[in-house]
Amino acid sequence: MRKVVLITGASSGIGLALCKRLLAEDDELHLCLACRNRNKAEAVRASLLASHPTAEVTIVQVDISNLQSVFRASKELKQRYISC
Structure with missing residues (x-):
């Protein structure tokens, strides 16, 4: 399994x-x-x-200034990357 790295603000700067x-x-x-x-x-x-081209790049939409958005994104990330 590849290492997963979550980068916030990844679209610029x-x-x-x-x-x-x-x-x-x-x-x-x-x-x-x-x-x-x-x-x-x-x-x-x-x-x-x-x-x-050999990298794997996915997207999660999140606004870190909005707590609801953060909770939704964290739930999505947990479902994608953490096997229970």
Whole structure:
């Protein structure tokens, strides 16, 4: 199983730079992009996969300033990545 790394703010700035750096170090990672704007996240995902085709990149939509959104995203992430 690949290591899963959750990056908040992954569609721009430091979050995007971190995604690129992590994949440069290990393109066998599974990056999960936590972003508010799904369209921007899809574009970033496509760009990352173009430069690192063996990586696995998924998206979770979350607004970390909204507690309901954080709870929903955490539930989704738990279902995706934690086997009980």
